[in-house]
Amino acid sequence: MLYERWVERGYFTADAKSEKPAYTIVIPPPNVTGALHLGHAFQHTLMDALTRRKRMLGFEALWLPGMDHAGIATQNKVEQQLAESGLSRHDLGREAFVEKVWEWKENYGGRILGQMRRLGDGVDWSRERFTMDEGLSQAVQTIFKKLFDDGLIYRAERIINWCPRCLTALSDVEVDHKDLPGELVSIRYGDGEDSIVVATTRAETLLGDTAVAVHPGDERYAHLVGRTIKLPLTDREIPVVADEHVDPEFGTGAVKVTPAHDPNDFAIGQRHNLPNLTVMDERGVITVHGPFLGLDRLEARSAVVGALREQGRIVAEKRPYDHAVGHCSRCHTVVEPRLSLQWWVKVEPLAKAAGDAVRDGRVEIHPKELERRYFDWVDNMYDWCISRQLWWGHRIPVWYGPDGEVVCVGPNEEPPTGEGWEQDPDVLDTWFSSGLWPFSTLGWPEKTPELEKFYPTDVLVTGHDIIFFWVARMMMFGLYAMDGEIPFKTVALTGLVRDEFGKKMSKSSGTAVDPLDWMDAYGTDAVRFTLARGANPGADVPIGEDWVKGSRNFCNKIWNATRFALMNGATVQGPLPAPEELTAADRWILSRLNATVAEVDALYEDYEFAKVSDTLFHFAWDEVFDWYLELSKTTLGKGGAQADHARRVLGEVLDVTLRLLHPIVPFVTDALWTALTGAESVVIAEWPKDSGYRDADAESEIAQLQQLIAEIRRFRDAQGLRDTQKVPAQLELAGHRLEVHEAAIRSLLRLTLPDEGFHATASLPIAGTTVSLDLSGTIDVAAERKRLQKDLAAAEKEKAQTTGKLGNEAFLAKAPDEVVAKIRVRLEAAEADIARITAQLAALPQG
Numbered sequence: 082m083l084y085e086r087w088v089e090r091g092y093f094t095a096d097a098k099s100e101k102p103a104y105t106i107v108i109p110p111p112n113v114t115g116a117l118h119l120g121h122a123f124q125h126t127l128m129d130a131l132t133r134r135k136r137m138l139g140f141e142a143l144w145l146p147g148m149d150h151a152g153i154a155t156q157n158k159v160e161q162q163l164a165e166s167g168l169s170r171h172d173l174g175r176e177a178f179v180e181k182v183w184e185w186k187e188n189y190g191g192r193i194l195g196q197m198r199r200l201g202d203g204v205d206w207s208r209e210r211f212t213m214d215e216g217l218s219q220a221v222q223t224i225f226k227k228l229f230d231d232g233l234i235y236r237a238e239r240i241i242n243w244c245p246r247c248l249t250a251l252s253d254v255e256v257d258h259k260d261l262p263g264e265l266v267s268i269r270y271g272d273g274e275d276s277i278v279v280a281t282t283r284a285e286t287l288l289g290d291t292a293v294a295v296h297p298g299d300e301r302y303a304h305l306v307g308r309t310i311k312l313p314l315t316d317r318e319i320p321v322v323a324d325e326h327v328d329p330e331f332g333t334g335a336v337k338v339t340p341a342h343d344p345n346d347f348a349i350g351q352r353h354n355l356p357n358l359t360v361m362d363e364r365g366v367i368t369v370h371g372p373f374l375g376l377d378r379l380e381a382r383s384a385v386v387g388a389l390r391e392q393g394r395i396v397a398e399k400r401p402y403d404h405a406v407g408h409c410s411r412c413h414t415v416v417e418p419r420l421s422l423q424w425w426v427k428v429e430p431l432a433k434a435a436g437d438a439v440r441d442g443r444v445e446i447h448p449k450e451l452e453r454r455y456f457d458w459v460d461n462m463y464d465w466c467i468s469r470q471l472w473w474g475h476r477i478p479v480w481y482g483p484d485g486e487v488v489c490v491g492p493n494e495e496p497p498t499g500e501g502w503e504q505d506p507d508v509l510d511t512w513f514s515s516g517l518w519p520f521s522t523l524g525w526p527e528k529t530p531e532l533e534k535f536y537p538t539d540v541l542v543t544g545h546d547i548i549f550f551w552v553a554r555m556m557m558f559g560l561y562a563m564d565g566e567i568p569f570k571t572v573a574l575t576g577l578v579r580d581e582f583g584k585k586m587s588k589s590s591g592t593a594v595d596p597l598d599w600m601d602a603y604g605t606d607a608v609r610f611t612l613a614r615g616a617n618p619g620a621d622v623p624i625g626e627d628w629v630k631g632s633r634n635f636c637n638k639i640w641n642a643t644r645f646a647l648m649n650g651a652t653v654q655g656p657l658p659a660p661e662e663l664t665a666a667d668r669w670i671l672s673r674l675n676a677t678v679a680e681v682d683a684l685y686e687d688y689e690f691a692k693v694s695d696t697l698f699h700f701a702w703d704e705v706f707d708w709y710l711e712l713s714k715t716t717l718g719k720g721g722a723q724a725d726h727a728r729r730v731l732g733e734v735l736d737v738t739l740r741l742l743h744p745i746v747p748f749v750t751d752a753l754w755t756a757l758t759g760a761e762s763v764v765i766a767e768w769p770k771d772s773g774y775r776d777a778d779a780e781s782e783i784a785q786l787q788q789l790i791a792e793i794r795r796f797r798d799a800q801g802l803r804d805t806q807k808v809p810a811q812l813e814l815a816g817h818r819l820e821v822h823e824a825a826i827r828s829l830l831r832l833t834l835p836d837e838g839f840h841a842t843a844s845l846p847i848a849g850t851t852v853s854l855d856l857s858g859t860i861d862v863a864a865e866r867k868r869l870q871k872d873l874a875a876a877e878k879e880k881a882q883t884t885g886k887l888g889n890e891a892f893l894a895k896a897p898d899e900v901v902a903k904i905r906v907r908l909e910a911a912e913a914d915i916a917r918i919t920a921q922l923a924a925l926p927q928g
Contacts, residue, residue, distance in 0.1 A: 083748055083751060083752070084198055084199075084201060084748075085198075086762075087203075087762065087764055088198075088206055090761075090762070092136075092203070092762065092764045092765055093132075093144075093203045093204060093205050093206065094205050094206075094207055095141045095142065095143035095205050095208075095535070096141060097529075097530035097531045097533070097534045097535070098530065099141045101139060101140060101141040102139070102140050102141065103140065103141050103143065103534045103535050103539075104132075104135040104140035104141065104142040104143070104539050105142075105143045105144075105519075105535040105536070105537075105538035105539050106128055106131060106132055106142070106143070106144045106538065106539060106540050106541075106542065107145075107518065107519050107538050107540070107541040107542070107543075107555075107568075107569055108124055108125065108128045108144070108541070108542050108543065109124070109149075109515075109543050109544075109547065109551060110146075110147040110148050110149045110210075110212070110515070110518065111148055111149070111193050111197075112148065112149045112150070112151030112154060112155070112511075113148045113149065113150060113151055113155055113186050113189065113190045113193070113211075114151050114154040114155050114158050114189075116192055116193060116196060116595070116597075117193055117196040117197065117200070117596060118593070118595075118596070119578045119586065119593075119594050119595075119596050119612075119624070120544065120577060120578050121596075122200055122596040122608065122609075122612060123575065123578050123612045123616070123622060124542055124543065124544065124575055125197065125200055125202050126200070126608075126609045126612045126613055126616075126745070127542055127573075127575060127612075127613060127616055127690050128144060128202075128542045129144075129200070129201060129202050129203050129609075129744070129747075130613060130690065130693075130744035130745050131540065131542070131685070131744070132144050132203045133203055133743060133744040133747065133764065134685060134744045134768060136203070136764070136765070137740065137743070137744075137764075137765075137766060137767060137768035138767075138768045139767070139768075141534075142203075143205055143208075143531075143535050144202070144203060144204045144205060145204065145205060145208050145209075145210060145522045145523075146194065146197060146202065146204035146205070146206060146208070146209050146210070147209055147210035147211055147212070147518075147522065148190055148193060148194075148211050148212070149212050149511060149514075149515055150186075150211065150212045150213045150473065150474060150511065150514070151511055152469055152471050152473055152474040152508060152510070152511045153247050153249060153255075153411045153469065153471065153511070154411050155182060155185070155186070155473055156170075156182065156247075156471050156472065156473040157247065157411060157412060158185065159178070159181055159182050159185050159473070162185070163181070170472060175472050178472050178473075179472055179473060182472075182473045186211075190211075194209070196596075196597065199597065199600060199605060200596070200600075200605060200608075200609070201605055201609070201747045201748065203747075203764075208522070208531075210521075210522045212475075212511075212514040212515060212518075213474075213475070213514075216521070216524065217514060217517070217521045217522070218475060219492045219526070220514075220517050220520075220521035220525055220526060221475045221509065221513065221514050221517065221521075222475075222478050222490075222491060222492040223491065223492050223525075223526045224517060224558060224561075224562055225477070225478055225489070225509070225513075226478065226489055226490070226491040226492075227561075227562070228426065228561075229479075229489040230489070232427070233426060233427045233430070233431070234424060234425070234426055234427070234467075235424070235425055235427065236422065236423070236424050236425070236487075237422070237423070237425060238357075238420060238421065238422045238423075239347070239420070239421070239423065239425070239464075239466075240341075240342075240343065240344040240347040240418050240419065240420055240421075241418070241419060241420075241421050241423055241466050242255070242256050242407060242416045242417075242418065242419075242466075243363070243416065243417045243418070243419035243421065244409040244411075244412065244414055244416055244417075245363065245364050245365035245378075245414060245415075245417055246409065246412045246414035247409060247411060247412055247414070247471075248363055248364070248470055249469045249470040249471055250421060250423055250466050250468060250469060250470060251409060251410075251416065251466075252465060252466050252467075252510060252512070253463065254512075254549040254550045255409070255410045255411070255550075256407040256408065256409070256410065256416050257407070257408045257409075257410050257413075258405045258406065258407050258408070259405065259406055259408055260403050260404065260405055260406075261403065261404070261405075261406045262400075262401030262402065262403055263282050263400075263401065263402050263403070263404055263406070264282065264386075264398060264399065264400045264401070264402055265280055265281070265282055265398070265399040265400075265402040265404075266280065266281060266282075266284050266386055266389075266395060266397075266398050266399075267279070267280045267332075267333070267395070267396040267397040267398070268280070268281065268284070268287070268313065268337075268389055268394055268395060268396065269313075269394045269395075269396050270293060270310050270311070270312065270313060270319075270337075270394075271310035271311055272311070274304075275305065275308070275310055276310070277293055277295075277302065277305060277310060277321065277333075277335050278333045278335065278396050279293060279332075279333065279335050279336055279337045280332045280333065280397075281337055282402065282404055283342075283382065284382050284385045284386050284389070285360075285361075285367065285373070285378050285381040285382045285384075285385050286337075286339040286342045286343070286360065287312070287313065287314065287337065287339075287385060288314070288315070288358075288360040288367070288369045288373065288385070289339045289340075289341050289342055289358040289359065289360035289369075290312055290319055290337045290338060290339050290358075291319055291338060291339070291340060291350065291355045291356050291357070291358055292319050292320050292321070292322050292337075292338040292349070292350070292353065292355050293310065293319065293320075293321050293322070293335055293336070293337055293338065294321075294322050294323070294324045294326070294327050294335070294336050294338050294349055295321060295322075295323055295324075295327055295329070295334060295335050295336075296323065296324070296325070296327040296328070296329040296334060297323035297324070297325065298329065299327075299329040299334050301334065302321065302334070302335060305321040306321050306322065306323045307320070307321070308320070308321055309321070313389055313392065313394050314371075314385065314388055314389065314392075320353075320355075322338070322349070322353045322355075324349050324352065324353070326345060326348070326349055338350060338355065339358075340355050340356070340357045340358075340420070341357040341358055341359045341360070341419070341420040342359075342360070342361070342417070342418050342419065342420070343418050344418055347420065357420050359419070359420055361378055361417065361419070363419075365377060365378040365379075365417050366378070367381045372384070372388070373385065378417065386398075423466050423467075423468045423507075424466070424467050424468035424477060424479075424505075424507065425464045425465060425466055425467065426464060426465040426467055427464055428462045428463070428464055428465050428557065429462075429464075431557035431558075431560070431561055432459045432460070432462045432553070432557060433459075434556075434557070434560045434561070434565070435459045435553055435556035435557045435560060436455075436456060436459040436460055438556060438560060438567050439452060439455060439456070440456075443567050443570075444556070444567050444569065444570060444571070444572065445570065445571045445572070446571075446572045446574065447571060447572065447573050447574065447618055447619075447687075447688050448574065448618040448619045450619070451545055451548070451574050451619050454545070454548055455548055455552070455553070458548060458549045458553055459553055459556075462553070465510075466510070467509055467510045467513050468505075468507040468508075468509065468510070469507060469508050469509065469510055470506075470507055471507070471508050472508070473508065474508030474509055474511065475508055475509045475513070475514055476504065476505070476506075476507070476508050476509075477504075477505040477507050477508065477509060478490045478491070478496075478504075479504070479505045480496050480497050480502050480503065480504050480505070481502070481503055481504075481505065482497065482501060482502055483500065483501025483502070484501075492526075512550055512551060512554050513554075515551060515554065515555075516551070516554030516555050516557070516558040517555075517558055517562070518555065519536065519537070519538050519541075519555055519559055519568040519569060520532060520536055520559060520562060520563060520568065523535055523536055525562065525563075526562075536563070536566070536568075537559075537563075537566055537567050537568055537569055537570060538568060538569040538570075539569065539570050539571065540569060540570065540571040540572075540573055541555070541568075541569045541571070541572045541573065542573045542575065543572070543573075543574065543575065544574065544575050544576065544577055545574045545575070545576060545577075545619055546577060548574070552572055555568050555569075556568060571688075573618070573688045574618065574619050575616060575618070575619070575622075576616075576617070576619055576620045576621035576622050577621045577622070578612070578621070578622045578624055579621050579622065579623045579624070580592040580623065580624070580625065581623055581624060581625025581626075581627075581628075582623065583621070583623045594624075596608055599626070599629050602629075603629045603630060603632070603633040604633060604636060604748075604749075605748060606632075606636045606746040606747070606748050606749050607629050607630075607632040607633040607635075607636050608629060608632070609745055609746060609747075610632040610635060610636070610694060610745055610746050611624060611628050611629045611631075611632040612624070613690045613691070613693070613694045613745045614628075614632070614690075614691055614694035614695060614698070615628075615691060616690035616691045616694075617689075617690075617691045617692075618688055618689065635698060635701075635702065636746060636749050638701075638702055638706055639701065639739075639742070639746070639749055639750070639753065640749055640753065642705070642706040642710055643735055643739070643753045643756075643757065644753075645710065646710065646731050646732075646735055647756060647757060649713075649717055649728070649731075650717075650728040651728055651731040651732040651735055651757065652728050652729055652732040653729075653732040653733065653736050653757060653758050654729075654732075655729060657671075657729060657730065657733055658726045658729060658730075660774075660776065662722075662726055663726055663730065664716060664723065664726075664727070664821075665778075665779045665782045665783060665818075665821070665822075666709060666712040666713065666716070666779075666783060666822075666825075667726060667727060667730040668776045668779035669709075669776065669779040669780055669782070669783040670704065670705065670708075670709040670730065670734055671730060671733070671734070671774055671776070672774060672775050672776040672777075672779055672780055673700065673704055673780065674700075674733075674734055674737055674738070675771045675772050675773065675774050675775065676771075676775065677696060677697070677700045677741070678737065678741065678769045678770065678771040679771040680696055681693055681696055681697065681741055682771070684696065690745075693745070694745060697738075697741055697742055697745070700738070701738055701742065705734055705735075705738055708783075708787065709731070709734065710731075711825075711829055712786075712822075712825050712829075713727045713731055714825075714828065715824045715825040715828055732757065735753075735757055736754070736757060736758060737769045739753055739754040739757070739763060740754065740763060740766055740767075740768065740769050741769060743763045743764070743766075747763075747764070750763055751763045751764060754766065782818050782819070785818075785819060785848040785849070786819055786822050786825075786826070786848075788847065788848045789819065789826065789847045789848045789850065789852070790826065790829055790830060792845065792847045792848075793830050793832075793845065793847070793852060794830065796843070796845060796854075796924070797830070799917070799921050800856065800859075800865070800921070800924075801865060802856075802859060804831070805831060806831060806859060807831045807832070807833050808830075808831065808832055808833065808854055808855065808856065808859055809832070809833050809834070809835050809836065809839050809854070809855040810827070810830075810832035810833070810835065810852060810853060810854050810855070811835045811839065811841065811852075811853040812826065812827075812832070812850065812852055813850055813851040813852070813853070814850055817849060817850055819848070819850060832854075835855070839855050840855050840857060841853035841854065841855055842854065842855055842856045842857055842924070842925070843856060843924035843925075845924075856924075856925070862925055865925060866922065866925055869918050869921055869922050869925075870922070872914070872918050873914075873915065873918045873919065873922070876911050876914040876915045876918060877911075877915060879907065879910075879911040879914075880908060880911040880912060880915065883904050883905075883907045883908040883911060884908060886904055887901070887904060887905065887908065
């Protein structure tokens with residue numbers, strides 16, 4: 082295969098010892114749990130375009146391939162496989178289970194790498210990495226030890242997001258919040274004058290309440306502050322406390338406080354020294370002795386409300402009550418806030434450094450308007466819960482001794498041994514190791530030649546949806562581990578790929594697309610070009626199969642046009658002729674070619690992939706294939722020196738155009754470029770340079786020629802003439818600069834020379850010339866006149882109706898502005914139709 086030859090010849094391999102300037106790119110490593118989806122293909126296409134262009138510019142461009150171990154997702158996959166055999170991970174034990182996951186990785190991980198090859202990713206396969214590799218594992222252990230020793234990692238009992246399905250803690254960014262219909266229940270605590278009403282969407286947590294809180298300035302409850310009231314359904318008395326966090330204007334101005342099951346309540350509990358009562362186990366099952374013991378949390382919710390209703394303590398119930406509910410981003414189970422002993426990163430100093438690096442311009446976020454989203458996160462970041470209750474992942478390098486000792490072990494240190502010493506059972510959050518990717522993949526913590534040359538990396542390309550998951554983590558860890566040196570100079574944020582209607586692609590709704598299916602049907606180049614053409618910075622990309630078909634047609638056009646040119650002698654041999662030796666068409670296309678090179682260069686530097694693609698599409702299809710190739714046919718047909726010059730110009734134009742297109746459509750361009758030039762591969766060709774050549778006169782002349790041809794084509798179409806139908810015509814071009822193009826005009830428009838019986842039935846003044854046509858015998862004049870008169874009557878009726886409405890003051894006074902605007906548009910369209918049809922009728926032969 083073509084791609085394998087590229088890899089075998091080392092086209093993508095970077096050399097730390099090379100004297101070429103370095104250009105390093107970072108892209109999210111796909112996780113090992115599945116295949117590349119369309120979003121991956123999107124980002125990989127853009128990244129590959131950047132690296133291919135940089136290599137052609139003479140850079141030692143390094144893109145490190147790899148995969149992320151994806152702790153929760155991968156463990157879930159393997160546990161699902163075990164469940165099919167009636168087993169759980171606990172049946173195997175930790176060591177055997179981890180071995181099972183490694184087997185799964187070896188079997189399925191290669192699928193992703195194969196798909197990356199299919200997509201044409203220009204990665205350095207000699208440097209393939211995996212976040213659980215020995216080298217990356219050493220980096221994880223090193224930075225954990227460093228953070229621990231610096232007091233930036235600590236262990237504490239705090240409220241965390243807990244998934245009752247995955248049985249692990251989740252960070253805030255691993256929780257998806259969805260608005261769901263629930264119930265809001267107002268409950269009376271206490272009795273008589275000492276009663277107070279609170280509202281909740283989670284009635285089951287009442288069992289863990291340890292206080293009711295009111296605002297200190299709320300006079301309604303001043304007499305209760307400092308006293309206790311009876312907690313319904315229990316024998317406990319709980320205090321009423323005053324706390325600034327309570328909003329006296331919201332609801333009843335009183336809130337129940339459940340410190341062990343709500344983050345805000347936990348903070349109130351800390352301020353008022355309230356006890357933390359955990360009332361559910363890790364699976365969300367009630368553990369409080371009594372009638373609710375053993376019930377699932379959702380079952381308990383209904384049971385608690387029912388019991389309260391029986392006691393007459395339900396003051397109000399609202400159903401449905403829409404509110405945001407957190408879900409595990411991996412398995413979509415409703416998350417449960419839970420008090421738990423976990424490991425945390427103290428992010429304040431790290432997040433400040435990450436924010437400062439963007440504020441002072443060391444790191445540029447592109448597009449700039451997304452800076453605000455980045456700052457909203459890093460400026461308001463909570464400490465990061467990094468421990469996960471999993472078996473697959475980087476195990477926390479901390480050992481506990483029999484007498485309460487805590488020892489953190491670095492990568493070159495021996496863990497303590499002896500009776501009673503145990504390692505922490507938890508593993509680290511996947512994003513902990515992924516946050517090290519820009520430097521751990523280059524050999525850190527060792528001072529490797531790769532690290533010296535390729536760090537800091539130049540650009541990170543990723544979706545705006547993982548600014549929080551990944552970008553901020555890499556910024557914090559990069560600045561910390563590399564002594565204040567930024568991890569990348571530019572963050573180029575893309576949008577998300579959506580379906581053709583702008584909706585999120587979903588397997589359940591049947592809108593998800595496997596990029597391999599489209600590659601099979603339309604070719605990899607077509608898929609890549611479609612993705613790149615939709616890549617406006619930071620904006621989501623709606624994509625449908627029709628667009629891929631259109632890109633397939635473009636790739637076919639490149640192939641067919643280039644093969645035609647080759648069959649007609651297009652060549653890159655020898656120097657370009659001097660401008661004075663060339664036709665206006667030759668000078669025009671060379672001028673446009675250099676202007677396109679300059680435009681594409683500027684757009685690439687601004688990460689405007691969509692505009693790059695659109696510029697190249699219109700230049701290649703409209704100007705090179707539709708115009709220059711067609712204009713060249715006349716010159717080539719004449720033979721002689723002028724034809725030889727045209728072959729050389731045509732070769733030059735195709736050479737440069739194929740090199741410009743190569744980063745986005747690599748396969749077809751390489752096959753065509755090597756056929757054209759006889760060189761080894763376009764992958765290692767030089768990127769085109771703008772020579773500075775411009776020819777305004779030639780561009781103006783060809784613009785006039787294009788106007789003339791386009792107007793006559795429009796007229797022919799309006800008259801119902803077939804494209805191949807020949808029409809006698811007289812061209813008044815004498816003394817006009819279009820005179821030299823008469824042969825091309827007649828050829829492109831199927832205009833024959835006038836004979837003795839020529840009778841002009843239509844005269845068209847265009848671009849300073851006059852073109853007279855004899856349409857007698859070419860159309861059924863009577864039928865055409867009847868058709869046009871019918872269309873004219875319809876247009877005049879539309880004009881009369883819209884004019885009447887716009888002249889009606891009563892209508893204008895009542896009609897919405899948008900309705901009036903639409904009527905004005907209809908009137909303008911009707912007037913344009915009347916003018917066009919009238920002109921067509923006048924041009925018809927009389928009689």
